[in-house]
Amino acid sequence: MSIQSTKENPLPAKLFNEKGELQRPVSRFRNWISSEPGSRFPPEKGRYHLYVSYACPWAHRTLIIRKLKGLESIISVTSVHFHMSIVDSWRFVGPDESLPMEDVTPDPLHPEFKRLKELYYRADPNYTGRFTVPVLWDKKTESIVSNESSEIIRMLYTEFDGLLSEEKRKVDLYPRELRGEIDEVNGWTYDNINNGVYKCGLAQTQAAYHDAVTALFASLDKVEQQLSSASKDGPYYFGAFITEADIRLYVTIIRFDPVYVALFKTNRAMIRTHYPYIHRWVKHLYWNVEAFGKTTSFEHIKGHYFTSLTMLNPSGIVPEGPVPDILGLDE
Numbered sequence: 001m002s003i004q005s006t007k008e009n010p011l012p013a014k015l016f017n018e019k020g021e022l023q024r025p026v027s028r029f030r031n032w033i034s035s036e037p038g039s040r041f042p043p044e045k046g047r048y049h050l051y052v053s054y055a056c057p058w059a060h061r062t063l064i065i066r067k068l069k070g071l072e073s074i075i076s077v078t079s080v081h082f083h084m085s086i087v088d089s090w091r092f093v094g095p096d097e098s099l100p101m102e103d104v105t106p107d108p109l110h111p112e113f114k115r116l117k118e119l120y121y122r123a124d125p126n127y128t129g130r131f132t133v134p135v136l137w138d139k140k141t142e143s144i145v146s147n148e149s150s151e152i153i154r155m156l157y158t159e160f161d162g163l164l165s166e167e168k169r170k171v172d173l174y175p176r177e178l179r180g181e182i183d184e185v186n187g188w189t190y191d192n193i194n195n196g197v198y199k200c201g202l203a204q205t206q207a208a209y210h211d212a213v214t215a216l217f218a219s220l221d222k223v224e225q226q227l228s229s230a231s232k233d234g235p236y237y238f239g240a241f242i243t244e245a246d247i248r249l250y251v252t253i254i255r256f257d258p259v260y261v262a263l264f265k266t267n268r269a270m271i272r273t274h275y276p277y278i279h280r281w282v283k284h285l286y287w288n289v290e291a292f293g294k295t296t297s298f299e300h301i302k303g304h305y306f307t308s309l310t311m312l313n314p315s316g317i318v319p320e321g322p323v324p325d326i327l328g329l330d331e
């Protein structure tokens, strides 16, 4: 069976395989900021700008690291409006629009730009891919360093360390002794959880949905197990300190009950009722660790998914529940 792009499913047909399963395209701009001598993109204060959406889980990763590493005064940020057009992608807010959260402004570098796609065309007039966030922009060469979040976060871990305080330099989110485990966890977390929820929501056949939702909940069970055994050493995925595994998982789990359960039909269970260890872990990060809580906006998150993915929610109505979006630490 081949999947066609239709009014009901306006996403391009090439995003799906013949089984109706979502195939996320690979990112096109894959340069690295590097402190190596002679590097094309050396770390410099004020040179780079991150374009994000507070709604987007991939962009959310970069916002968390920027705060954890204390890069706020080194890398500036702009968030787009939470509404994403399926055809034209993200837009900047207008000068008179006011949305929650910091840095939701017109493009400060190109005030004439209305949409994120103009940035992509500035970097490459022949660009043909999707216009995704995050984008790490180089002000000096007016080009995109990278639009792949998994690589942007790793640049931010170490490449700016020469500009940071001793305390921030010590923040190590990818410690040598855990790299093997983190990479192993990343593989199935990405396939079955981060991208897995999208595979559930955008599946074009019952079988594709069933396979995705089964893999998703089997992986959540595995995470629950891990957090239960790590909890004797501390509140994080590997116990005592935050690593990349916490960041990659958080951005999906924080959106799970408020969005994915309803919109993506991941409703075999909710985190708050069925996964006590995951629930405790996510509440701790949200309430106690600023880099997580202060970069999370339920207005952007709910507004985005329920009004943008109109093929799943044609009325664009944003559900009021669950109430509250996240429970308190002792609830």
Ligand SMILES: N[C@@H](CCC(=O)N[C@@H](CS)C(=O)NCC(=O)O)C(=O)O
Binding pocket: 026, 027, 055, 056, 057, 058, 059, 084, 086, 089, 090, 130, 131, 132, 133, 134, 147, 148, 149, 150
């Ligand atoms: N591989 C990319 C994926 C980013 C991505 O898919 N972002 C979505 C938002 S959650 C997007 O901007 N989509 C716009 C579009 O497809 O038009 C990354 O991790 O950086």
